[in-house]
Amino acid sequence: MILRPATTSDEEDIWAIFRAVIATGDTYVFDPAMSRAEALAYWFRPENHVHVAEHDGQIVGTYLLKPNQPALGAHVANAAFMVAASARGLGVGRRMGEHCLAEARRLGFRAMQFNFVVSTNEKAVRLWQQLGFEIVGRLPGAFRHAQRGFVDAYVMFQSLEK
Numbered sequence: 001m002i003l004r005p006a007t008t009s010d011e012e013d014i015w016a017i018f019r020a021v022i023a024t025g026d027t028y029v030f031d032p033a034m035s036r037a038e039a040l041a042y043w044f045r046p047e048n049h050v051h052v053a054e055h056d057g058q059i060v061g062t063y064l065l066k067p068n069q070p071a072l073g074a075h076v077a078n079a080a081f082m083v084a085a086s087a088r089g090l091g092v093g094r095r096m097g098e099h100c101l102a103e104a105r106r107l108g109f110r111a112m113q114f115n116f117v118v119s120t121n122e123k124a125v126r127l128w129q130q131l132g133f134e135i136v137g138r139l140p141g142a143f144r145h146a147q148r149g150f151v152d153a154y155v156m157f158q159s160l161e162k
């Protein structure tokens with residue numbers, strides 16, 4: 001598997017992954033009916049560093065890395081990850097997480113913060129904890145889960161300084 005910066009020729013594959021992830025309504029706040037144009041505009045905002053994971057010529061995952069806040073908060077990074085359903089549980093998420101943290105350090109970010117990790121997304125919460133993130137806040141009922149109704153979301157954080 002290789003990780004490389006995304007190009008416009010990856011848009012169709014990224015949209016296929018994005019659409020399938022938001023369709024289930026259990027991990028991201030995006031409207032499951034979000035259009036391709038809206039999704040790609042969000043994923044490829046100018047301030048985003050977008051990478052794809054490619055295995056045997058197939059795009060199996062994508063992540064974005066960006067400043068979490070403008071200006072005086074821009075030293076803290078934020079990121080989002082999506083793995084194709086067919087490729088989950090194979091280590092793609094972990095590889096992308098490690099790569100993203102290394103990229104964030106390389107770009108000079110001092111910390112990384114996830115603003116909205118759905119508490120019932122146990123796989124993601126465990127992975128982020130294994131990669132060094134701590135739960136620093138709980139937002140009660142902040143996510144309207146498609147199956148479970150109102151569930152909590154976590155703010156997760158880690159310093160990138162030695």
Ligand SMILES: CC(C)(COP(=O)(O)OP(=O)(O)OC[C@H]1O[C@@H](n2cnc3c(N)ncnc32)[C@H](O)[C@@H]1OP(=O)(O)O)[C@@H](O)C(=O)NCCC(=O)NCCS
Pocket residue numbers: 021027081082083084087088089090091092093094095116117118121122123124126127130
């Ligand atoms: C969350 C996500 C990015 C993880 O990527 P992945 O490629 O499936 O995960 P990996 O195969 O790298 O597994 C990493 C860790 O996740 C956990 N994990 C994997 N499968 C799991 C399962 N079925 N149950 C519980 N934990 C599991 C383990 O901690 C695993 O570590 P291990 O390999 O040491 O056991 C991916 O599942 C995904 O895109 N989900 C939908 C979108 C999403 O939730 N994005 C993150 C939002 S915060």
